[in-house]
Amino acid sequence: MLFDDFNSSMMVIVVVMSFTLITTALLMKLRRLEKTLAAFNAKFNGEVIAIGSGTAGMGKRLRSLEKKLNITCQKQDELKSREFAGFAYVQANKMLQMGAKTDQLVNDCGLSKAEVDLMKLMHTSRQAVKEVA
Secondary structure (H helix, E strand, O other), X not given: OHHHHHHHHHHHHHHHHHHHHHHHHHHHHHHHHHHHHHHHHHHHHHHHHHHHHHHHHHHHHHHHHHHHHHHHXXXXXXXXXXXXXXXXXXXXXXXXXXXXXXXXXXHHHOOOHHHHHHHHHHHHHHHHHHHHO
């Protein structure tokens, strides 16, 4: 009976020691995994910060490009307006030389009555200078 108690006690001790060894091994593995995870976490945090900084920089650059594009579009619109205005004056001058009336020039060329009157005055002045010369 003493032998049975001894065997039972030894079995309990072996089971407890085995459990302790397994627990210790698992704990050590868990700590290694924790360190690895912390290293990955630090690496990814750095990458996230770098991406965030890059994104902020790209945002600034994009805003700058958008501003330049808006300025370019405005200048292009101004040039188109100037080209149209120049074309309107050339067309009105040709029509004026052919004897067009004020209302026709206003309607066809998009000029104001004052502009047409000024053009007529200049046209008349040029004709007078040509006749004198």
